[in-house]
Amino acid sequence: MNRILSSELAGHVGATVRLAGWVHRRRQLKSVAFLILRDRAGLAQVVVGEAARESLADLPEETVVDLTGTAVANPAAPGGVEVVDPTWTVLSGAAEPLPFDVYRPELRAGLPTLLDAAPFALRNARQRAPFELAAAGVAGFRSTLDGLGFTEVHTPKLVGYATESGANVFGVDYFGRKAYLAQSPQFYKQAMVGVFERVYEVGPVFRAEPHDTARHLAEYTSLDAELGFVQDHRDVVRVIREVFAGMIGTMADRAGAALAAADLTLPDVPAELPTVHFADALDLVGRATGEDLTGEQDLAPAHERWLSAWAEREHGSEWLVVEGYPTAKRAFYTHPDPDRPGYSRGFDLLFRGLELISGAQRLHRYADYVDAITARGEDIAPYASYLEFFRHGMPPHGGFAIGLERFVARLTGAANVREVTLFPRDLHRLTP
Amino acid sequence: MNRILSSELAGHVGATVRLAGWVHRRRQLKSVAFLILRDRAGLAQVVVGEAARESLADLPEETVVDLTGTAVANPAAPGGVEVVDPTWTVLSGAAEPLPFDVYRPELRAGLPTLLDAAPFALRNARQRAPFELAAAGVAGFRSTLDGLGFTEVHTPKLVGYATESGANVFGVDYFGRKAYLAQSPQFYKQAMVGVFERVYEVGPVFRAEPHDTARHLAEYTSLDAELGFVQDHRDVVRVIREVFAGMIGTMADRAGAALAAADLTLPDVPAELPTVHFADALDLVGRATGEDLTGEQDLAPAHERWLSAWAEREHGSEWLVVEGYPTAKRAFYTHPDPDRPGYSRGFDLLFRGLELISGAQRLHRYADYVDAITARGEDIAPYASYLEFFRHGMPPHGGFAIGLERFVARLTGAANVREVTLFPRDLHRLTP
Structure with a gap:
């Protein structure tokens, strides 16, 4: 199956889709866990069910994954679509920690740190x-x-x-x-x-x-x-x-x-x-x-x-x-x-x-x-x-x-x- | 008057036009003299009358001129149009001689000469x-x-x-x-x-x-x-x-x-x-x-x-x-x-x-x-x-x-x- 970009999800509601990108952020809520995937077009919200929830621990932010799931409409999701029932492959090993969190609206680091880690x-x-x-x-x-x-x-x-x-x-x-x-x-x-x-x-x-x-x-x-x-x-x-x-x-x-x-x-x-x-x-x-x-x-x-x-x-x-x-x-x-x-x-x-x-x-x-x-x-x-x-x-x-x-x-x-x-x-x- | 390019001459037949470019070549024939003007769009044929004929001697090839004349149709001219009754101004002094004639179809010089004079x-x-x-x-x-x-x-x-x-x-x-x-x-x-x-x-x-x-x-x-x-x-x-x-x-x-x-x-x-x-x-x-x-x-x-x-x-x-x-x-x-x-x-x-x-x-x-x-x-x-x-x-x-x-x-x-x-x-x- 060909990869699609996060921006193309809306055209695939109801279908199985394949995304690839970086783990932008993991969010563990009480009743549900989310994996936000980032690719060159933007972000995609992926809903991680109870069974797979613990495996999120092996996906630190910035890890590269290839992910397959089902696109479903959800007005509460960014862009109105999210991906459910995901399975994934890690493409390059768990990412090591960085001196800042890429996902924050503004990075919390001084200019020399940002330039060293450009x-x-x-x-x-x-x-x-x-x-x-x-x-x-x-x-x-x-x-x-x-x-x-x-x-x-x-x-x-x-x-x-x-x-x-x-x-x-x-x-x-x-x-x-x-x-x-x-x-x-x-x-x-x-x-x-x-x-x-x-x-x-x-x-x-x-x-x-x-x-x-x-x-x-x-x-x-x-x-x-x-x-x-x-x-x-x-x-x-x-x-x-x-x-x-x-x-x-x-x-x-x-x-x-x-x-x-x-x-x-x-x-x-x-x-x-x-x-x-x-x-x-x-x-x-x-x-x-x-x-x-x-x-x-x-x-x-x-x-x-x-x-x-x-x-x-x-x-x-x-x-x-x-x-x-x-x-x-x-x-x-x-x-x-x-x-x-x-x-x-x-x-x-x-x-x-x-x-x-x-x-x-x-x-x-x-x-x-x-x-x-x-x-x-x-x-x-x-x-x-x-x-x-x-x-x-x-x-x-x-x-x-x-x-x-x-x-x-x-x-x-x-x-x-x-x-x-x-x-x-x-x-x-x-x-x- | 605004300058036009040689490629635009055909749209100005009958009108006074202003061209600017390099003296590509002078051709003294028995009954007529031509000045071929080169600009970034190509070549224009300019007919030089008896009175101005001798002044072509002051326009060695590659001299830069600003030229005004009348565009007239002539099926024998390149592009079907030529310029007659020209007057001109030299913009940067007479060009000094080069080791080759720019106007020839192929330059007669070795690679080092061509590179030195690129x-x-x-x-x-x-x-x-x-x-x-x-x-x-x-x-x-x-x-x-x-x-x-x-x-x-x-x-x-x-x-x-x-x-x-x-x-x-x-x-x-x-x-x-x-x-x-x-x-x-x-x-x-x-x-x-x-x-x-x-x-x-x-x-x-x-x-x-x-x-x-x-x-x-x-x-x-x-x-x-x-x-x-x-x-x-x-x-x-x-x-x-x-x-x-x-x-x-x-x-x-x-x-x-x-x-x-x-x-x-x-x-x-x-x-x-x-x-x-x-x-x-x-x-x-x-x-x-x-x-x-x-x-x-x-x-x-x-x-x-x-x-x-x-x-x-x-x-x-x-x-x-x-x-x-x-x-x-x-x-x-x-x-x-x-x-x-x-x-x-x-x-x-x-x-x-x-x-x-x-x-x-x-x-x-x-x-x-x-x-x-x-x-x-x-x-x-x-x-x-x-x-x-x-x-x-x-x-x-x-x-x-x-x-x-x-x-x-x-x-x-x-x-x-x-x-x-x-x-x-x-x-x-x-x-x-």
């Missing part, structure tokens, strides 16, 4: 929910971009130069030479704009962050996109708006159970993301708080929070684009704003008080790159392989990157990004 | 085709598994132990400690079967292969899947059949232009993959070739080719599953065949004469792991973090991995896997 902690619906949201979100990212004519690429994570920022890069012993782990697919996705015009990549990026904070990871999943033939960075912002609408729409479609388990409401994405220039943003904050922000080159976290609250008040939006960041504070490949010297076509997207992603129009002319790098007092030699991309016809282009874990943390309200990372890597953590 | 070589439709097929194939992999109830996961590439095989692993300086680049997500995807039952991951894997061959890469894209509650490895094979049908179906749906450019016909996937036991496979080969294969523990490449040809003859299939490989030749986590001592529930899938993927049912009981590791004379200590997964209820499970580049190479007939890798990494190659 393969078991995530069996809890609430713990697992962020990962179901992440999977749906990534699917929405891809389908949105596929629909906009983007092509998925896979670029190398082993690179020959520690460009981009130079610092915080992991070194690799590469056949006796030195290689590095890519901090982003930035250069490669730009190169691929010259081939496909519009590209995206979902993959790991690596930062040797010596910071032990709730926001930093040594490895995370980056959702990168880059597109050619833009007028300016606002064409990039328009794609970002579509991407978040698609990600959140797919979460709503596919991850309803996770949303319920985590008790979450998804944010609305306005038809157009409200946008404010960096200079105006500083001005707004300065006037509201009385601070003198003249000459500031970046927004402090408190300013980002204030601006987010302002966007919520003024535009009814949890999202706010701050455009025109000072060129000096952005990566050398950021396109300057030709109409406002000192300001760039780089932007940040704030979401719920925090910078969620950065994006920009990039430089696309070889000579501009040489100028930008030398203006910063850097040598162009390490960039030779990268700069070559721009000598043979590269269109105006721009792009952005979303840190998957950071986004999911903001959505779920997780205080620590590690809560929404399957197996986080940081200064101290390299296992499991 | 961002330009791939502008050629035939060179680019494998990557369009790969993107469609990966989309098909995901949508097939999504439809079968799988969940996508992202597991760490930085790991604390060089398990799996021990050899050929890249070391990383991890905050003063030693870490390694994951050779596969094997252990993590198994752990996640305990959470989601069915998982997949698309991501990079790393092999410090000291072999300088046409098949080995130091980094490639692995399509991994793992599923719980299997009866045996044949449940895994059934999923593989669906996955390849989905991958190839999506290539047919989405990558028609690439198939035409590469002059390819996609293989049929039979409703059931023909399957032969390893012992019977040896017997078949031995009887056909007269070789004495008694006691052989693996198939030689020549044997794989013979078996593939046999499957084509006997079953009309380019695919053949060889199941029941000797336990001694498979990874320690492979489930033995309880009915045939010495043989396992591990299998290979042969495709067009070559092993394409390996898969297996895995062990799922803690004690079986301890026995399997100690039977090989290995210490269990380095596996402690992994073995922990199996102490708290793990269902019978199995899975497989597809090397994306290897599969695309077989599909396109590429002699070297580097031809179908954007930026290959090997013993000698770390740039671009």
Whole structure:
């Protein structure tokens, strides 16, 4: 007999059914005993009769069983159906005890314990929910971009130069030479704009962050996109708006159970993301708080929070684009704003008080790159392989990157990004 | 005016249109000059009149232009439409010369030149085709598994132990400690079967292969899947059949232009993959070739080719599953065949004469792991973090991995896997 899922029980009332899953919980009441079975679709209530009752002692929670019984309607049972007269086989031996009870609505353990025991902690619906949201979100990212004519690429994570920022890069012993782990697919996705015009990549990026904070990871999943033939960075912002609408729409479609388990409401994405220039943003904050922000080159976290609250008040939006960041504070490949010297076509997207992603129009002319790098007092030699991309016809282009874990943390309200990372890597953590 | 794509010209006959793209080719005929413009959708023929003719000299091939003109019907033009009376702006300066002409049907350059200049070589439709097929194939992999109830996961590439095989692993300086680049997500995807039952991951894997061959890469894209509650490895094979049908179906749906450019016909996937036991496979080969294969523990490449040809003859299939490989030749986590001592529930899938993927049912009981590791004379200590997964209820499970580049190479007939890798990494190659 084929196994059915717990969610399919209602279609089999009166029939013999075969279920398989984990012993979620045993409940010994005075007159009856229940075995709650968990599978990937949910929970099933199994009524254990007097005769079999004692054998429940051999089925500690999390033991895997294959179970056959009769599905009967019972309005008092979850889903209106329960299984009676069960017989079962244990598939992998009695499960050994865990430092927490998986079946509790919220696990009673600290974060280090939960991370050490991630393969078991995530069996809890609430713990697992962020990962179901992440999977749906990534699917929405891809389908949105596929629909906009983007092509998925896979670029190398082993690179020959520690460009981009130079610092915080992991070194690799590469056949006796030195290689590095890519901090982003930035250069490669730009190169691929010259081939496909519009590209995206979902993959790991690596930062040797010596910071032990709730926001930093040594490895995370980056959702990168880059597109050619833009007028300016606002064409990039328009794609970002579509991407978040698609990600959140797919979460709503596919991850309803996770949303319920985590008790979450998804944010609305306005038809157009409200946008404010960096200079105006500083001005707004300065006037509201009385601070003198003249000459500031970046927004402090408190300013980002204030601006987010302002966007919520003024535009009814949890999202706010701050455009025109000072060129000096952005990566050398950021396109300057030709109409406002000192300001760039780089932007940040704030979401719920925090910078969620950065994006920009990039430089696309070889000579501009040489100028930008030398203006910063850097040598162009390490960039030779990268700069070559721009000598043979590269269109105006721009792009952005979303840190998957950071986004999911903001959505779920997780205080620590590690809560929404399957197996986080940081200064101290390299296992499991 | 908004830009349109070359593929949209037919809908704008008689109208002023704006195109943008690369100068694919200039053709100076006696009475007329043509500029062929390339964008992500294809080619557009632009007729350059007498007055503008000389200015074509400032538009070397691969220069990026933004062009406005009038679309007119002309049955002799590609697609039945051409653009006349053009005016244009150069977007990024005249392109510098490349070591090959992108516009030729086949590029006249050796593989090292093509790889060094990948961002330009791939502008050629035939060179680019494998990557369009790969993107469609990966989309098909995901949508097939999504439809079968799988969940996508992202597991760490930085790991604390060089398990799996021990050899050929890249070391990383991890905050003063030693870490390694994951050779596969094997252990993590198994752990996640305990959470989601069915998982997949698309991501990079790393092999410090000291072999300088046409098949080995130091980094490639692995399509991994793992599923719980299997009866045996044949449940895994059934999923593989669906996955390849989905991958190839999506290539047919989405990558028609690439198939035409590469002059390819996609293989049929039979409703059931023909399957032969390893012992019977040896017997078949031995009887056909007269070789004495008694006691052989693996198939030689020549044997794989013979078996593939046999499957084509006997079953009309380019695919053949060889199941029941000797336990001694498979990874320690492979489930033995309880009915045939010495043989396992591990299998290979042969495709067009070559092993394409390996898969297996895995062990799922803690004690079986301890026995399997100690039977090989290995210490269990380095596996402690992994073995922990199996102490708290793990269902019978199995899975497989597809090397994306290897599969695309077989599909396109590429002699070297580097031809179908954007930026290959090997013993000698770390740039671009």
